[in-house]
Amino acid sequence: MDTFYAHLDANRDRFLDELKRYCAQPSVAAQNLGMTEMAELVKERLEARGFSVRLIPTAGHPVVYGELGEGPRTLLIYDHYDVQPPEPLELWDSPPFTPTIRDGKLFARGAADNKGDQLCRMQAIEAWLATQGPLPLKIKWVIEGEEEIGSPNLEAFAHEHAEMLRADGCLWEFGGKNEHEQFTLTLGVKGIAYFELRLKEMEVDAHSAYAAFLPNAPWRLLWALSSLRAPDGRITLDDYWPHVAPPSAEDLALVDVLPFDAEKIKANFGVREWLFGMDDRTANRALRFAPTLTICGLEAGYTGAGTKTVLPKEARAKLDFRLVPNLTPDLVYDLLRRHLDRRGFDDIEIVRLSAEHAARTSPSAEIVQAALRAARTVYGHEPVLDPTSGGSGPMYSLCDRLSIPAVSAGVGYPGSRAHAPNEHIRLDDYWQCQRFIGHLIREFARQDF
Numbered sequence: 001m002d003t004f005y006a007h008l009d010a011n012r013d014r015f016l017d018e019l020k021r022y023c024a025q026p027s028v029a030a031q032n033l034g035m036t037e038m039a040e041l042v043k044e045r046l047e048a049r050g051f052s053v054r055l056i057p058t059a060g061h062p063v064v065y066g067e068l069g070e071g072p073r074t075l076l077i078y079d080h081y082d083v084q085p086p087e088p089l090e091l092w093d094s095p096p097f098t099p100t101i102r103d104g105k106l107f108a109r110g111a112a113d114n115k116g117d118q119l120c121r122m123q124a125i126e127a128w129l130a131t132q133g134p135l136p137l138k139i140k141w142v143i144e145g146e147e148e149i150g151s152p153n154l155e156a157f158a159h160e161h162a163e164m165l166r167a168d169g170c171l172w173e174f175g176g177k178n179e180h181e182q183f184t185l186t187l188g189v190k191g192i193a194y195f196e197l198r199l200k201e202m203e204v205d206a207h208s209a210y211a212a213f214l215p216n217a218p219w220r221l222l223w224a225l226s227s228l229r230a231p232d233g234r235i236t237l238d239d240y241w242p243h244v245a246p247p248s249a250e251d252l253a254l255v256d257v258l259p260f261d262a263e264k265i266k267a268n269f270g271v272r273e274w275l276f277g278m279d280d281r282t283a284n285r286a287l288r289f290a291p292t293l294t295i296c297g298l299e300a301g302y303t304g305a306g307t308k309t310v311l312p313k314e315a316r317a318k319l320d321f322r323l324v325p326n327l328t329p330d331l332v333y334d335l336l337r338r339h340l341d342r343r344g345f346d347d348i349e350i351v352r353l354s355a356e357h358a359a360r361t362s363p364s365a366e367i368v369q370a371a372l373r374a375a376r377t378v379y380g381h382e383p384v385l386d387p388t389s390g391g392s393g394p395m396y397s398l399c400d401r402l403s404i405p406a407v408s409a410g411v412g413y414p415g416s417r418a419h420a421p422n423e424h425i426r427l428d429d430y431w432q433c434q435r436f437i438g439h440l441i442r443e444f445a446r447q448d449f
């Protein structure tokens with residue numbers, strides 16, 4: 001792979017310029033900002049490497065789909081060209097869409113999540129083609145435009161194009177090094193079901209003197225919410241726990257060796273102990289394997305300065321359930337509806353805002369084993385396997401449902417500040433990950449394992 005490395009090294013300036021140009025294009029799906037321009041730019045950059053590319057329409061922003069190469073194996077790659085909103089702008093040290101290099105790091109919205117991964121992968125493929133000949137496998141590349149708004153149209157896309165997407169393994173969008181500088185391969189994501197509960201009791205707000213005989217929407221919503229979780233923190237949604245799949249012994253063994261810097265995390269959030277007084281090992285396991293129910297927001301009545309004696313006509317709450325395997329968004333919706341109805345809260349409307357299934361790949365899958373071999377070669381240490389991220393993503397729709405094992409690996413590190421101001425990547429990680437992609441292609445194309 002010496003010539004492959006040489007091509008990467010010789011083209012660093014051009015690659016960096018290309019990455020800056022890529023990150024300079026705003027593409028905020030939530031604000032419908034720059035999305036068409038970004039889709040065109042992705043298409044153009046893929047075509048520059050010889051991919052045949054199509055913009056495939058969805059009910060929202062199009063999916064950029066590219067294919068290149070031939071071989072006995074097919075590698076699906078998943079990325080997204082949208083980014084999170086950059087606000088609050090005043091907390092950025094350089095403007096979010098003016099990519100800036102400081103201290104060997106590239107700062108820009110999307111640098112880590114996930115434009116850096118895309119170009120790292122494209123540039124590695126370019127270096128392969130320039131030095132190793134044609135690709136030894138087929139690559140199918142899905143770059144969607146709605147990941148940061150919950151991928152509302154990816155499931156329909158995957159369903160409609162199931163035949164086209166057929167593959168032996170998938171390289172997922174995110175990843176990088178952990179707190180101990182160990183390269184990490186992630187094999188799954190938690191699911192999510194996000195709801196808004198709406199309760200409207202009256203047509204207009206009232207003087208609070210009328211509370212003597214008029215209903216109070218915020219109180220009723222609070223009573224409903226408090227039936228969902230006990231004061232000790234346990235989720236008390238009816239019929240919920242029989243659907244929670246416990247982690248396997250193999251899962252637990254993988255997680256117990258992952259670094260978990262308890263003191264640093266506590267200091268970060270300004271807390272003294274974990275929820276329910278759990279120990280560090282339990283907290284580390286819970287991040288991956290415990291389902292959660294979070295009140296993300298509550299809205300009712302007057303919250304401005306001073307007093308306003310008002311009886312609010314309505315109240316709303318935003319709830320997210322993070323889901324482990326076997327708990328599906330539809331199931332949680334049904335359980336929640338029945339739970340509320342049984343207690344007389346059938347007047348509370350449940351609006352489904354977003355939904356994603358949990359996803360998991362076995363460590364023994366070929367794509368995982370190929371990634372392990374590639375990572376050992378490039379990073380010089382035994383990479384870490386994380387059975388699942390505590391976050392969510394559309395991995396189930398694109399991979400599990402189509403029986404494609406997936407592994408996630410990328411250019412980030414824990415300080416990358418994805419979704420936050422001053423998002424960045426370390427350039428050394430970026431150059432190293434280009435090499436990893438080359439080795440991954442080589443290892444996954446091999447038939448002798």
Ligand SMILES: [Zn+2]
Pocket residue numbers: 084113148418419
């Ligand atoms: Zn993201």
